[in-house]
Amino acid sequence: MKPFTKYEGTIVPIMNDNIDTDQLIPKQYLKSIERTGFGQYVFDEWRYNEDRTDNMDFNLNKPEYKTGTILITGDNFGCGSSREHAAWALQDYGFQVIVAGGYSGIFYMNWLNNGHLPITLPEADRIELSKLPGDAKVTVDLENNKLITNGKEYIFELEESWKQRLLKGLDSIGLTLEHEDEIRKYEENHK
Numbered sequence: 001m002k003p004f005t006k007y008e009g010t011i012v013p014i015m016n017d018n019i020d021t022d023q024l025i026p027k028q029y030l031k032s033i034e035r036t037g038f039g040q041y042v043f044d045e046w047r048y049n050e051d052r053t054d055n056m057d058f059n060l061n062k063p064e065y066k067t068g069t070i071l072i073t074g075d076n077f078g079c080g081s082s083r084e085h086a087a088w089a090l091q092d093y094g095f096q097v098i099v100a101g102g103y104s105g106i107f108y109m110n111w112l113n114n115g116h117l118p119i120t121l122p123e124a125d126r127i128e129l130s131k132l133p134g135d136a137k138v139t140v141d142l143e144n145n146k147l148i149t150n151g152k153e154y155i156f157e158l159e160e161s162w163k164q165r166l167l168k169g170l171d172s173i174g175l176t177l178e179h180e181d182e183i184r185k186y187e188e189n190h191k
Contacts, residue, residue, distance in 0.1 A: 001114075001115035001171050002115065003166070003167055003168055004142055004167065004169070005142055005143055005167055006139060006140065007097060007117070008138065009070045009137075009138060009140075010069065010134060010136060010138065011070045011071075011072050011136070011138055012059055012060060012068030012072065012095075013065075013130035014043070014059055014060075014071060014072070015126070015130055017075045017076055018076045018079055019073060019074065019076075019077050019078070020078070020079045021080040021082075021107065022080055022081065023045065023046065024042060024086040024089060024090065025038055025041050025042060025083070025085050025086050026041065026044050029041040030085050035088045035091070035092070035114075036088075036092050037092065038085055038089035038092045039091075039093035039094065040092075042089040043058070043060060046058050047060055047061060060093075062134070064134030064135065065134045067094075069094050069096045070095070070097045070098075070099065070138050070140070071097070072129045072130045073098065073100045074100065075101035075123075076100075076101070076102055076103070076104065077098065077101075077102070077104070078103050078106070078107025078110075078111070079104040080104070084110045084114075087107065087110040087111050087113075087114050087116070091116060096116055097118075097140050098111065098116070098118050099119045099121055099129065100119075100120060101121070101122070101126065102120060103118055112162055112165075112166070113171065113172070115166065117140060117158070119147060119156045119158075120157070121147075125154050136149055142158070142163060145157060
């Protein structure tokens with residue numbers, strides 16, 4: 001994983017509550033265990049019409065949001081089944097940060113384990129952010145727990161252990177390897 005310290009991107013507002021993993025990526029596209037290739041199916045049933053043409057009423061298809069990498073959304077994001085493919089699809093599409101009112105526990109962990117930041121903000125802040133123009137730059141400063149845009153700062157919390165893992169770019173294996181010397185000493189003392 002790459003370290004996540006600061007990130008600058010633009011937003012895509014999809015302000016629905018209870019977006020579940022079936023809406024993030026429908027089950028018929030879950031035929032691979034590779035982490036790539038799923039971005040084309042993210043929000044598939046909302047993004048495309050029945051004839052597979054773009055649904056131009058959906059924000060991902062609007063020109064002003066085509067390059068957005070920070071998803072602003074509702075409460076209980078990622079609920080439903082426990083498919084890690086949902087995190088992979090969002091990642092493959094290009095999302096790096098999700099700002100929601102809350103998350104399903106499994107999705108939250110999947111998003112973190114894939115090196116991305118789930119931010120939780122109150123509804124009023126999310127509504128304010130959702131009204132930004134599509135080209136407005138948003139900076140996420142993980143070291144200082146701030147999301148910054150147009151001179152306004154939004155403060156968020158993240159459990160310190162996860163914050164440190166993201167800042168250092170450590171997945172579970174990398175975290176274990178940080179303690180390699182202690183593990184080796186323990187093993188030598190307990191043969």
